[in-house]
Amino acid sequence: MTDTNNPNIEELEDDIDIYEYPWNNEEEEIIIESFDPALIKVDTRPMTIDLVLSRIEYEELDLAPDFQRQAGIWTQAAKSRLIESILIRIPLPAFYMDATNEDKWLVIDGLQRLTAIKQFVIDGELKLKGLEFLAPLEGTTYKELPRNYKRRIQETLLTVYLIEKGTPPEVKFTIFRRINRGGLPLSPQELRHALNPGKAPKLLARLADSLEFKEATGIRDWRKKRMVDHEFALRFLSFNITNYKDYNSKSLDVFLNQTMAEINQMEDATIYLLEAKFKWAMVAAFELFGKSGFRKREKANPEKKFSLNKALFEALSFNLGQLDEKQLQTLKERKSYLQNKFIDMMENDEKFQNSISQGTSTVSKVKYRFSAIENQILEMLC
Numbered sequence: 001m002t003d004t005n006n007p008n009i010e011e012l013e014d015d016i017d018i019y020e021y022p023w024n025n026e027e028e029e030i031i032i033e034s035f036d037p038a039l040i041k042v043d044t045r046p047m048t049i050d051l052v053l054s055r056i057e058y059e060e061l062d063l064a065p066d067f068q069r070q071a072g073i074w075t076q077a078a079k080s081r082l083i084e085s086i087l088i089r090i091p092l093p094a095f096y097m098d099a100t101n102e103d104k105w106l107v108i109d110g111l112q113r114l115t116a117i118k119q120f121v122i123d124g125e126l127k128l129k130g131l132e133f134l135a136p137l138e139g140t141t142y143k144e145l146p147r148n149y150k151r152r153i154q155e156t157l158l159t160v161y162l163i164e165k166g167t168p169p170e171v172k173f174t175i176f177r178r179i180n181r182g183g184l185p186l187s188p189q190e191l192r193h194a195l196n197p198g199k200a201p202k203l204l205a206r207l208a209d210s211l212e213f214k215e216a217t218g219i220r221d222w223r224k225k226r227m228v229d230h231e232f233a234l235r236f237l238s239f240n241i242t243n244y245k246d247y248n249s250k251s252l253d254v255f256l257n258q259t260m261a262e263i264n265q266m267e268d269a270t271i272y273l274l275e276a277k278f279k280w281a282m283v284a285a286f287e288l289f290g291k292s293g294f295r296k297r298e299k300a301n302p303e304k305k306f307s308l309n310k311a312l313f314e315a316l317s318f319n320l321g322q323l324d325e326k327q328l329q330t331l332k333e334r335k336s337y338l339q340n341k342f343i344d345m346m347e348n349d350e351k352f353q354n355s356i357s358q359g360t361s362t363v364s365k366v367k368y369r370f371s372a373i374e375n376q377i378l379e380m381l382c
Contacts, residue, residue, distance in 0.1 A: 040171060041164040043099070049086070049117060050154040056118055061097075061105045062197070063115055077130035079116035084131050086117075086156050087149055096179055098172065098195060099162035108163075108176045108194055121153065169195075169261065170254040177253075188253060189231040192260055200234075200263035203271055207233035212282035217308055218291035234259060235314040236278055240321065244370040252361035281321035284328050288320070288335055289342075296356070297343050311360040315369040319377055327381055338380055345376060 055061035085092065095110035107114055120126040121142050128140050142150070163172050176191060186194065193201050207213060208229035219229050238259040239247070249255040263271065285293040294313040295306040323331070331338055345352050355369035 039166055039168055040175075041166050042175075043162045043164055045160045045162055046157050047160050048154065049121075049156045049158060052114065052158060052160070053118065053121055055105065056114070057122060060103055061107065061114075063107055063111060063118065074112050074116055076126065079119065079126055080128045080130055081132070082113055082116050083120050083126075083128060083153075084134055084137075086153055087137075088133055089152070089156075092156075092158060094159040094161055096161045096176065097163070098176075100165045100167075100172075102165075105162070106194060106197070108191070109179055117153075169257055170251065173253060173257050187226040187228070189227040189234070192234075192257055193227060193230065196257070196260040196264060198264035199266065199271060200260040201230075203237075203263060203275065204230040204233045207236075207275065207278050210279055210282070212279040212286070216282040216285040216291065217294060217313075219308070231256070232308075232310065232313055233278065235310060236281065236317045236321070237263065237274055239314055239318045239370075240274060240277060244315075244318065244366055247366050248363055249361075255361075277321045278317075280323075281317045284320040284323055284331075285317060287328070288331055288338060296346055297339075299340070299343050299347065309356055311356040311365075311369060315356075315366075315373050318370060319373045323377075330381055331377070334380055338376075341376055341380070345372065 052061065056063065082092075092113065093110070095114070096108045098106040098108055116126070124141055124143060126141070128134075128137050131138055137145070137149075142153075145153075163175060167175075173191065173195060176195065177188070193204075208227075213219070213229070213233065217229075217232070234256055238256055241259055241262060242255075247255070293316060294308050296309060296312070297306065298304055346356075347353075349372065351368055352372050355365040355372075359365060360369075
């Protein structure tokens with residue numbers, strides 16, 4: 001069990017190896033702001049596999065094809081055992097859908113199972129392998145199954161929970177986060193991605209894949225599977241859309257969710273400007289700090305490598321994004337002094353140190369670290 005006396009694990013994660021963090025142990029962020037329980041609308045709908053596949057064929061159920069990590073993670077043997085379970089009538093766990101749009105459901109929990117069923121029944125690309133109870137069906141495709149087995153699959157009843165229109169977005173996110181406890185649950189950013197299809201995920205993908213971002217952070221491609229890189233980009237965008245001085249959210253998750261929803265409604269011209277600003281901030285970070293700008297540093301151990309720090313990233317990248325070319329040139333001329341000033345701040349300013357280490361999403365700590373970095377930069381420009 002999670003120790004409830006500990007600070008929110010989401011915050012502690014800021015200063016550990018974010019790429020290896022076990023998301024399934026993450027403590028749930030509590031919704032502090034009140035809401036009307038009557039607004040939570042969850043419908044339980046028994047559906048046959050045949051009906052669910054019909055929705056998929058008519059593109060009325062989105063398996064999130066751009067969500068590659070979850071869609072393709074099961075092995076052939078794992079998919080085959082799922083089909084075997086259906087054939088021998090073992091009940092499947094419930095499925096959870098975002099049914100805010102009745103004509104286009106989003107799969108939140110059960111994506112891999114539905115993908116496996118689709119690949120077997122609709123696509124015909126799955127051959128059964130490694131069966132435990134139905135060995136005679138080894139190597140069989142759906143078309144090769146006897147009619148009674150096909151009928152058994154089609155008529156199998158699934159339990160589907162639908163989160164319906166009217167449920168507040170922040171509550172919907174928390175509901176899905178609570179039920180997202182499978183063998184390999186989604187990270188918070190993967191869940192945001194699934195719940196907010198549209199312009200926002202595409203923008204985050206472009207920013208995370210940009211050369212400027214990769215150079216400034218040193219993120220390796222193989223470490224990007226949990227969409228941590230997308231969350232870094234989202235944090236930058238969030239504080240550029242809502243200035244840190246106006247930040248008053250009691251929940252960082254809610255704040256980031258709201259940003260994705262807002263980006264989905266933006267004009268393309270506005271998105272273009274945000275994208276340009278992000279790349280400019282990354283260029284500035286790399287030219288001033290190399291790959292160490294968004295990591296803690298120690299004067300006594302300059303070679304010691306720290307993990308990327310989300311809180312430091314959002315505060316420093318925001319401030320670097322405000323620079324013009326002349327200001328950046330001035331800072332480049334004073335680069336060594338600037339780097340030493342930042343290390344001094346990390347080592348000697350206990351309040352700043354805390355603001356990038358624990359409870360980093362509280363209003364007071366957000367405003368302190370942003371303003372502290374802003375003041376350091378302004379001092380260097382005088």
